[in-house]
Amino acid sequence: DTEVTQTPKHLVMGMTNKKSLKCEQHMGHRAMYWYKQKAKKPPELMFVYSYEKLSINESVPSRFSPECPNSSLLNLHLHALQPEDSALYLCASSQVSYLGGNTEAFFGQGTRLTVV
Amino acid sequence: ELKVEQNPLFLSMQEGKNYTIYCNYSTTSDRLYWYRQDPGKSLESLFVLLSNGAVKQEGRLMASLDTKARLSTLHITAAVHDLSATYFCAVDRYTGTASKLTFGTGTRLQVTL
Numbered sequence: 001d002t003e004v005t006q007t008p009k010h011l012v013m014g015m016t017n018k019k020s021l022k023c024e025q026h027m028g029h030r031a032m033y034w035y036k037q038k039a040k041k042p043p044e045l046m047f048v049y050s051y052e053k054l055s056i057n058e059s060v061p062s063r064f065s066p067e068c069p070n071s072s073l074l075n076l077h078l079h080a081l082q083p084e085d086s087a088l089y090l091c092a093s094s095q096v097s098y099l100g101g102n103t104e105a106f107f108g109q110g111t112r113l114t115v116v
Numbered sequence: 117e118l119k120v121e122q123n124p125l126f127l128s129m130q131e132g133k134n135y136t137i138y139c140n141y142s143t144t145s146d147r148l149y150w151y152r153q154d155p156g157k158s159l160e161s162l163f164v165l166l167s168n169g170a171v172k173q174e175g176r177l178m179a180s181l182d183t184k185a186r187l188s189t190l191h192i193t194a195a196v197h198d199l200s201a202t203y204f205c206a207v208d209r210y211t212g213t214a215s216k217l218t219f220g221t222g223t224r225l226q227v228t229l
Contacts (some may be wrong), residue, residue: 031214042204042219044160055214090158094215104149105157105217 003027006091008083015081018073018093021111023091032074033105035064035090039060043090050096081115088112118143120207122199122220129195130228137223139188139205147208148188152201159204162190192219195227 004025013019031050035043048056049068057066063085065077074091075107088110095103119142137149147166151159156170162189163172165188172179176199178191178204188205 002184033217040222043217045216045218047218048214056211056216068131092217104147104161104164105215106161109158112156 002093004093004106005113006089006108008111010112010114012116013078013081014057014116015083017081017094018077018079020078021076021089021091021113023076023108024072025093025094025106026072028071028088028095029093030071030096031094033059033087033092033094034067034074034076035092035107037088037090037110039087040048046074078113083115086114118145118207118209118218120205120218120220122205122223123186126224126226128226128228129192131196132194135192136221137190137192137203137205137225139190141186141188141205141207141218141220143186143209145170146210148181148201148216149206149208150177150188150190151206151219153204153222154201168200168205181218187226191221192225195225197227197229199229200225207219 007022033048034046037043045058046060047066052068063080067075090110091108092105094105121140147204163179168183172180176193189225202222202224204222206217
């Protein structure tokens with residue numbers, strides 16, 4: 001099983017709503033990532049979890065709140081978003097190499113988020 | 117700060133022709149990846165290049181890595197319409213706690229009949 005599963009596939013939310021994006025993998029990977037991709041742009045790293053601990057936060061606004069409840073799950077909680085936050089949100093996972101660094105990242109299908 | 121640049125940004129080519137996409141990066145890296153993305157879809161991993169001089173081929177695509185020049189290339193041989201997509205290179209750097217993938221600007225490839 002080399003799948004990273006994201007739900008929902010599409011989400012429309014108002015600026016006062018609270019919603020969550022979910023990501024799940026069963027490959028035994030201990031590193032999980034959130035990326036944001038605007039139209040016609042490359043993906044940009046938001047957060048990295050390594051062994052369920054937040055390792056990297058790329059200065060993401062606090063209206064985005066990540067959570068890693070266990071080694072298979074990664075959530076992204078959304079609150080008070082702005083229309084400019086509309087984008088494709090991609091989750092990825094990889095193995096942590098004992099040599100340092102991580103192995104190849106596998107990406108989920110993404111959640112297309114629209115903020116109205 | 118790591119910068120990853122690709123050129124060209126857009127490439128229109130006829131079926132049967134050959135072309136090369138270039139990926140330059142500004143600092144040393146641990147790995148380099150090539151991904152394909154179809155419109156509205158996620159990223160599909162094409163190649164992982166681990167060391168200087170690495171060359172990998174899959175079908176009509178061949179990727180190479182020159183770590184001294186900080187340059188990777190993706191060569192397309194005898195293009196077919198199915199190869200139309202956006203191609204990203206991505207540089208992987210280990211920070212001591214986690215790996216960070218920094219993506220290039222992307223090359224949108226359009227293969228015409």
